[in-house]
Amino acid sequence: MHDVIGQPLTAIPDTVDAILRRPEPLDDIEVRGIFHESSYILLRAEEALSVKDGEAFCALFKLFSEAFAHSDVMFEEGIKTFVLHKTLLETVHSIFCVIVRQRHLPPHNPGTIELIHVISNLCDSEGLKDNCGVFFMSDLAQLLMCVYEDKYEAKKHFHLQRGVTTALINLVKGSKENKLRLSSWKFVADCCMASVDVFFQLQCSELLFRVSRPKRSVLTELKGSLRQDILDKLSSLPNDSTLLRRMIDLIQDLNSDNPEVLHFYLKQVDAADTLLTESTDAYFTPHYFTVMVTSSNADNITIPYKSIRSITLGKDGRIIIKLEDFPVKLEVLLSHTPGMDIITLHLTVERLRAFKQSAIHEWIVSELTAKKSTISQQTEQAIPSTSINHDHCSNISRLKRQTSEISREKIDNRQQDLPTGVTTAEQPSVSTRGTLHKKAMLKPLTSLETPGSFELEKPLLDIIDNISKSASSEEAHAIFAQLNRLIEAKVEVSHGGAVTSLSRQMSLIQKKVDTARSEASESRNLWQQNMIAEMEKLEQHINLTQTMVVDGVLKxxxxxxxxxxxxxALNERIAFIEFELQRTLEESRGVELMEVQELQDMCKRDVEQHEFELDQQMINRHNSGVSLMNYFRESPLCDSA
Structure with a gap:
């Protein structure tokens, strides 16, 4: 890719177009080469922008667009390149600022559109979303407002508006910070109302829906731009599977009274022999028509009327459209083979009758007439330009042939007026051809600008003035004619020297760039090797730590x-001890009960023994008969008691 990008700016568009239009697509190596040369591509883009070469600028950013769209893996690799090299994003931002603020390229130039596509891809990445919001969000809003300053041009084109809105949607999608970054979103509603592009209006409704969810006051600021019923429907949009259908209904209500947006229901749409979609809607505007391809994600096919070759209206409700240029989305299905360049719209017979009575026919005829007029003007301008270039080349060749002859001539009538220190090699160079002898007496030669920016010295002016005064008109005419030829020859030699010097400087710059790239590559490789070594050490430490952690966990x-x-074991021992204690307690209680019983028996015997002894003592103490009689007398009472 380095050789492709390093070509002269004028050769880059054709080379890139040939690469992208070849039968085989870009492979992964080529896509990686594009991202590897990102800094060089942006450098050449800045060069193209400085000379306002829109074609080269477009081709360079087309490489980025194709690389990002190649595959999901390559998209992530491209984003990784911009994340690692932050200066790339800053360079893209500086280029974008030059286009938006200084307007080095027209807004609807293909180069501007390709740049917007690249920015939209960058805004769609999680790693760059916040940085892109800082760099691009306010400028994207400003660009969208600038587009609708000229409403007529805005209605003629649609790519730029859609690209800018896609970038804004990517920025606010999943980023609360970006949703709150702009103080007002009124410009979106204003652009939506000024537009006739239904798909762009659908994007605007999605954008307003997303930014109004965290901040409901956004919709209240739009009362002066949108009707109240539209605001009510916008605020009531649900975040479910019916969102797309309800947004389409909202846009249809928005355009219900707009004579520049004509809505037709289509039964189906065919491209050549392929069915594209069924039961969809088509919207015709003064410069193009849009067919909605409704699925889980909204999509569309938009065809400018200038791309149409012919239209045939069938009696069965069909509209057969032959195309001169194919939309990008249909390039795979369509070709210039007979019968393969047709798009067929299937309407009902009643709607076809309404189609015939509408202003669509006048719109298409007007666009095709303007296209033919533009082509004829370009053809007329190309013919004089070709003849002028041919004459210019002839003059240069003639002057080169005459240079050697003039240098050998002896101009005796001039030698007496010229000082010995001044030779023909010192004559000034001028940009005029064949008119110097007429202008010499009318104005000083110092006012003549030359490609090499040579300046005439004062003595030489005096010499020319003396010649014009002393010589006759014919002699002066001949002298000035020869002088003119010498000067023109000097111009050619100087121009060749300048080209050689410029080529030498470009080669030197290229060598320095290559050297810098080589040094940067070596530095990057060294840094990468050091980082790999550090990463290996870190991985070893991590593995050692993990091993220690595993051992600790196992232990x-x-x-x-x-x-x-x-x-x-302790619980079992405690249970055994409790069992032993319970058994011992029961045994102790049994022994205690036996001992208590024995103690009671022993006490009872002792009591009986003591009673007996007391009785004996009482008997022995009272031996009298009275006492004995009383005793025996009282004994029955005691027994009865």
Whole structure:
């Protein structure tokens, strides 16, 4: 890719177009080469922008667009390139600022549109979304407002508006910070109302829906731009599977009274022999028509009327459209083979009758007439330009042939007026051809600008003035004619020297760039090797730490198992002790009961023994008959008691 990008700016568009139009697509190596040369591509883009070469600028950013769209893997690799090299994003921002603020390229130039597509891809990445919001969000809003300053041009084109809105949607999608970055979103509603592009209006409704969810006051600021019923429907949009259908209904209500947006229901749409979609809607505007391809994600096919070759209206409700230029989305299906360049719209017979009575026919005829007029003007301008270039080349060749002859001539009538220190090699160079002898007496030669920016010295002016005064008109005419030829020859030699010097400087710059790239590559490789070594060390430390952690966890688990086993043994021992204690307690209670019973028996015997002894003592103490009689007398009472 370096050789392709390093070509002269005028050769880059054709080379890039040939690469992208070849039968085989870009491979992964070529896509990686594009991202590897990102800094060089942006450098050449800045060069193209400085000379306002829109074609080269467009081709360079077309490479980025194709690389991002190649595959999901390559998209992530491209985003990674911009994340690692932050200066790339800053360079894209500076280029974008030059286009938006200084307007080095027209807004609807293909180069501007390709730049917007690249920015939209960058805004769609999680790693760059916040940075892109800082760099691009306010400028994207400004660009969209600038587009609708000229409403007629805005209605003629649609690519730029859609690209800018896509970038804004990508920025606010999933980023609360970006949703709150702009103080007002009124410009979106204003552009939506000024537009006739239904798909752009659908994008605007999605954008307003997204930014109004975290901040409901956004919709209240739009009362002066949108009707109240539209605001009510916009605020009531649900975040579910019916969102797309309800947004389409909202846009249809928005355009219900707009004579420049004509809505037709289509039964189906065919491209050549392929069915594109069924039961959809088509919207015709003064410069193009849009067919909605409704699915889980909204999509569309937009065809400018200038791309149409012919239209045939069938009696069965068909509209057969032959195309001169194919939309990008249909290039795979269509070709210039007979019968393969047709798009067929299927309407009902009633709607076809309404189609015939509408202003669409006048719109198409007007666009095709303007296209033919533009082509004829370009043809007329090309013919004089070709003849002028041919004459210019002839003059240069003639002057080169005459240079050697003039240098050998002896101009005797001039030698007496010219000082010995001044030779023909010192004559000034001028940009005029064949008119110097007429202008010499009318104005000083110092006012003549030359390609090499040579300046005439004062003595030489005096010499020319003396010649014009002393010589006759014919002699002066001949002298000035020869002088003119010498000067023109000097101009050619100087121009060749300038070209050689410029080529030498460009080669030197290229060598310095290559050297810098080589040094940067070596530095990057060294840094990468150092980082790989550091990463390996870090991985070793991580592995060692993980090993230590695993060993610690295993040891902890083993200790826990041992503790658990010890706890289980301890619980078993405690249960055994409790059982032994219970058994011992029961035995002790039995022994205690026996001992208590024995103690009771012993006490009872002792009591009986003591009673007996007391009785004996009482008997022995009272031996009298009275006492004995009283005793025996009282004994029955005691027994009865």
């Amino acid at each position: 902890l688990n083993e200790d826990l198992r041992q503790v658990k086993q010890n706890n289980q």
